[in-house]
Amino acid sequence: AFANLTILPPDPLFGLSARFKADTRANKVDLGIGAYRDNQGKPWILPSVRLAEKKLHADPTYNHEYLSISGFEPFTSAAARVILGNSSPVIQDNRIVSIQSLSGTGALHVAASFLKQFYTGSDAAPTVYISKPTWANHIQIFESAGIQTAFYPYWNDATKSLDLEGYLATITAAPRGSIFLLHACAHNPTGLDPTQAQWKQIISSIYAKGHLPLFDSAYQGFASGSLEADAWAVRHAVATQPQDSTILICQSFAKNVGMYGERAGVIHAITPKFNKDLNAAISTNLQKIIRSELSNPPAYGAKVVATVLNTPELYVQWEKDLVTMSSRISTMRRALKAELEVLQTPGKWDHIVEQQGMFSFTGLSAREVQRLEETHGVYMVSSGRASVAGLNEGNVKRVAQAINEVVVH
Ligand code: PMP
Numbered sequence: 001a002f003a004n005l006t007i008l009p010p011d012p013l014f015g016l017s018a019r020f021k022a023d024t025r026a027n028k029v030d031l032g033i034g035a036y037r038d039n040q041g042k043p044w045i046l047p048s049v050r051l052a053e054k055k056l057h058a059d060p061t062y063n064h065e066y067l068s069i070s071g072f073e074p075f076t077s078a079a080a081r082v083i084l085g086n087s088s089p090v091i092q093d094n095r096i097v098s099i100q101s102l103s104g105t106g107a108l109h110v111a112a113s114f115l116k117q118f119y120t121g122s123d124a125a126p127t128v129y130i131s132k133p134t135w136a137n138h139i140q141i142f143e144s145a146g147i148q149t150a151f152y153p154y155w156n157d158a159t160k161s162l163d164l165e166g167y168l169a170t171i172t173a174a175p176r177g178s179i180f181l182l183h184a185c186a187h188n189p190t191g192l193d194p195t196q197a198q199w200k201q202i203i204s205s206i207y208a209k210g211h212l213p214l215f216d217s218a219y220q221g222f223a224s225g226s227l228e229a230d231a232w233a234v235r236h237a238v239a240t241q242p243q244d245s246t247i248l249i250c251q252s253f254a255k256n257v258g259m260y261g262e263r264a265g266v267i268h269a270i271t272p273k274f275n276k277d278l279n280a281a282i283s284t285n286l287q288k289i290i291r292s293e294l295s296n297p298p299a300y301g302a303k304v305v306a307t308v309l310n311t312p313e314l315y316v317q318w319e320k321d322l323v324t325m326s327s328r329i330s331t332m333r334r335a336l337k338a339e340l341e342v343l344q345t346p347g348k349w350d351h352i353v354e355q356q357g358m359f360s361f362t363g364l365s366a367r368e369v370q371r372l373e374e375t376h377g378v379y380m381v382s383s384g385r386a387s388v389a390g391l392n393e394g395n396v397k398r399v400a401q402a403i404n405e406v407v408v409h
Helices: 012-022 047-058 073-084 103-118 136-144 164-173 196-208 232-239 276-294 300-310 312-342 350-354 366-376 396-408
Strands: 096-102 127-132 148-153 179-183 212-217 247-252 264-270 359-361 385-387
Touching: 047 300, 047 312, 073 096, 073 232, 073 247, 073 264, 073 300, 096 103, 096 276, 103 136, 103 212, 103 247, 103 264, 103 276, 127 136, 136 148, 148 164, 164 196, 196 232, 212 232, 232 247, 264 276, 264 300, 300 312, 312 350, 312 396, 350 359, 366 396
Parallel strands: 127 148, 127 179, 179 212, 212 247
Antiparallel strands: 096 264, 247 264, 359 385
């Protein structure tokens, strides 16, 4: 017999996607899931990825053997260089353990299991502090691993800006040695990132209370088009890392290499000074988690991403691809705002162009979002989060008209 086995509601995001697919209206628009679309509204295989796949398949030694438990080393080590920078002292000093994961979600899950088993940073049971709002999956990933969750204020609805005061106050009030989950860039869902000056305050407050920073890096290159600029917060935390602390980074290549379904990700643990035994203890225990849950990670995406990252011409192409994606999204932000202004839609729409990355937190209410879907076939998350990547020259005017209608209605 089973206890408490009940039917659950559909996942909000994947449920939205199913309703969109079932909608037969020809002019429907999907601003739901965070996946890049080209100007024709189609999924886009990055040119760098096409070239890498060709190179990979032409290699006579290519095969489908198992990877090791820790994953494909040319992938995990190149991934560390992408987030930390080629000349990072962390890499030179061998202060990093990098283990392949099932994309960003898998990295977060492994981090949660590892922290649950071993983290003794705080007197109380460790709590992970998560931004309010956040990517909905964050909460259940940690709760299912048995880690308590709490929120830090982030988005000030009235001013559509960062609630820095509330954020810093929560860092200071949290029990010493708590865990702070930080969006490395392109905050999901708000599209609002702290400035560098704000990051400095946030990170120094986290360290002052002996908290553990856990970076979720799912959009490097998407916020600004520059891998360097989008890694600024992580690199600042690494550069100012105190002794006796550990930094965790959960890195996804779903969005920035467009490898969504191939599940290419890495969990990195960074220690303050080289300690061979500590590295080995972290590495072997992360591998024990991987072995019991997936035995070894999927190979294909890791090989493709490794080929992009480790082939200089393909890396240059990848950087261009990031600019292609991020600049098209910026163009669509400006176009949507301009259309709303032409229509004189009540409200201010500057935040659409000020926000970064894949998403805009439009400020539309749940009722307005529902009417957008039902009356106009324009789909977005009920929080008012729109995936700007779903806009293109062919639909932005209609989306603006639909938003105008629901706001005026
Ligand atoms: N973190 C954030 C903030 C995200 O938005 C996402 C993707 N929606 C992820 C992590 C992980 O995605 P994936 O597991 O596909 O890498």
